[in-house]
Amino acid sequence: FCPNLHRNRLRVGTCKWQDKPASAKVHGYHGITLSPIAPTSACLHCIQERQSLFKPPVTVYDKYQSLSHRVHTYTPLSKSQASDQQLFHTTKKDMDSLVQHLHDPNSISYISQEAAAAIDELLMGPLGFSVDQLMELAGLSVASAIFEAYPVQANNRVLVICGPGNNGGDGLVAARHLHHFGYSLSVCYPKRTDKPLYHGLVTQLESLSIPFLLEDELPSILSSFDVVVDAIFGFSFRGQPRPPFDALIQKLVGLPNVVSVDIPSGWHVEEGDINGIGLHPDMLVSLTAPKLCARKFKGLHHFLGGRFVPPLIAEKFGLKLPPYPGTSQCVWIGKLPSIDVGSLRENYVGAVLLEEHLNADPFSQFKEWFEDAVAMGLPEPNAMTLATANKEGHPSARMVLLKGYDEHGFVWYTNYGSRKALELASNPWASIVFFWERLHRQARITGCVEKVSSEESDEYFHSRPRESQIGALVSAQSTVIAGRHVLDQAYEDLQSRYADKSIIIPRPDHWGGFRLQPEAFEFWQGRESRLHDRLTYTKEMAVDKSNWVIHRLAP
Numbered sequence: 001f002c003p004n005l006h007r008n009r010l011r012v013g014t015c016k017w018q019d020k021p022a023s024a025k026v027h028g029y030h031g032i033t034l035s036p037i038a039p040t041s042a043c044l045h046c047i048q049e050r051q052s053l054f055k056p057p058v059t060v061y062d063k064y065q066s067l068s069h070r071v072h073t074y075t076p077l078s079k080s081q082a083s084d085q086q087l088f089h090t091t092k093k094d095m096d097s098l099v100q101h102l103h104d105p106n107s108i109s110y111i112s113q114e115a116a117a118a119i120d121e122l123l124m125g126p127l128g129f130s131v132d133q134l135m136e137l138a139g140l141s142v143a144s145a146i147f148e149a150y151p152v153q154a155n156n157r158v159l160v161i162c163g164p165g166n167n168g169g170d171g172l173v174a175a176r177h178l179h180h181f182g183y184s185l186s187v188c189y190p191k192r193t194d195k196p197l198y199h200g201l202v203t204q205l206e207s208l209s210i211p212f213l214l215e216d217e218l219p220s221i222l223s224s225f226d227v228v229v230d231a232i233f234g235f236s237f238r239g240q241p242r243p244p245f246d247a248l249i250q251k252l253v254g255l256p257n258v259v260s261v262d263i264p265s266g267w268h269v270e271e272g273d274i275n276g277i278g279l280h281p282d283m284l285v286s287l288t289a290p291k292l293c294a295r296k297f298k299g300l301h302h303f304l305g306g307r308f309v310p311p312l313i314a315e316k317f318g319l320k321l322p323p324y325p326g327t328s329q330c331v332w333i334g335k336l337p338s339i340d341v342g343s344l345r346e347n348y349v350g351a352v353l354l355e356e357h358l359n360a361d362p363f364s365q366f367k368e369w370f371e372d373a374v375a376m377g378l379p380e381p382n383a384m385t386l387a388t389a390n391k392e393g394h395p396s397a398r399m400v401l402l403k404g405y406d407e408h409g410f411v412w413y414t415n416y417g418s419r420k421a422l423e424l425a426s427n428p429w430a431s432i433v434f435f436w437e438r439l440h441r442q443a444r445i446t447g448c449v450e451k452v453s454s455e456e457s458d459e460y461f462h463s464r465p466r467e468s469q470i471g472a473l474v475s476a477q478s479t480v481i482a483g484r485h486v487l488d489q490a491y492e493d494l495q496s497r498y499a500d501k502s503i504i505i506p507r508p509d510h511w512g513g514f515r516l517q518p519e520a521f522e523f524w525q526g527r528e529s530r531l532h533d534r535l536t537y538t539k540e541m542a543v544d545k546s547n548w549v550i551h552r553l554a555p
């Protein structure tokens, strides 16, 4: 485990085909999400072989797409799908249906108070469920949704306010799961229900040393919580809130990061905030199916939870509900946000880069950070922006993949007729930047570039998949072509020419490697309040020019 940053990441081993590490993300109770470093069939196969090492068995997920900047969905990837190509392009029926629901909110059913009570009765009657069971699943859904929307590192302190009915029970269950997910919990439960189920839930929380706060204590400390869970009233609420909940609900009005369970407490179950002075939570977790009032919900996150609806109920009540991805206990059903680019900001917390942490040698420092990025399972940790400029000083930048590094420099391969190569021919100075987003780190390296030896280029060229070798022959990079068909035709011709796998494809003269020999390094660690750590290595000011000098730059 990485003790500081991503506590839910772990390394699961080394791919026996590629000798590359794979990493895994422990995703709450959802199972384990594995991200291979090099997402090839060999790697995935290797990970799947290792499933037997885990109990319960591990599912390999394809991380599909980010539906909002916070919400990620995962769908199981079967062994047969585990090929390079499909890893990124699989579209599953469920995923299509989920995406359709997101684009068309009318494709989800909203139910009345009467229907909600009738569904409850059916579930706990003829359909054989017990209230404990449903509450456990409902509470787990709430905790899972909070884990998705309010990551534990940045939103650690959670208060759960529980009401007198089953909505309050969901809150008690959610509090227990959130505690196990790593949050620091407090609970306020002013009107306790005298039933064994509730006594049990309270005892479980007490045994985890979770403090129970009195409602009188709350007003002065409410702002010290990162997230407040409103589990006061659910679908059986009627009329106006009575004491002590009336005052308590008013205290939550205007508070940030309020998460309501099933119904924003105090809202009319069908009409919403009829008085216009009620609670407007940032997040709503609807259970079983959203109630009619949820149409009026305007907060950032709307999740559906309660993954227990049997087909009989869905048919009887004509429920249209989105599928749950993978093993998730919740599914995001909010409106796709209109994105205000200016408001997108990540808070960099947790990490520190001090002078005493640095290696004296910048190459060793790069190696350390690069290995962290690999161990973290970041996608393409070797992707870097390469900036070049022509002799007039006009710049151009693009992403390329680092293919090797040592004390002699940083190597990548390309077409020697490409724009970057032509620019480097007239101006050998270049800059490369790695951005390891999950680690909040950048490494910037500047230096002079030269071609690698033809032996080195040959060796790398022949290590590439045959298809990529043909691709290099086909593409006269950066030249204008008449259409896609030009490439496809040339590729097909060469594929038949080299159909016999024993024929070695010669490396074309126009293709090979470059090596940037560093003159300067900068290691950037994102910090809170934009007061980042920036440490540079240069040689210019060194008395002995062979030594690197370290400076700190203002962020």
Ligand SMILES: NC(=O)C1=CN([C@@H]2O[C@H](COP(=O)(O)OP(=O)(O)OC[C@H]3O[C@@H](n4cnc5c(N)ncnc54)[C@H](OP(=O)(O)O)[C@@H]3O)[C@@H](O)[C@H]2O)[C@H](O)CC1
Binding pocket: 119, 120, 123, 134, 135, 138, 163, 164, 165, 166, 167, 168, 169, 170, 232, 233, 234, 235, 236, 237, 238, 239, 240, 241, 242, 245, 261, 262, 263, 287, 288, 289, 306
């Ligand atoms: N099938 C599911 O989706 C499941 C959902 N669950 C959760 O259960 C609630 C519904 O639970 P229920 O116990 O029926 O009702 P509530 O939690 O909403 O609240 C009932 C208590 O609230 C009191 N109440 C009602 N109105 C008021 C008011 N105006 N002021 C003060 N108190 C009020 C009521 O007291 P009474 O004296 O009026 O009876 C009750 O004490 C659902 O929303 C989900 O969260 C299950 O956990 C699993 C299945």
Ligand SMILES: [K+]
Binding pocket: 167, 230, 231, 232, 233, 234, 260, 261, 262, 263, 264, 265
């Ligand atoms: K509620």
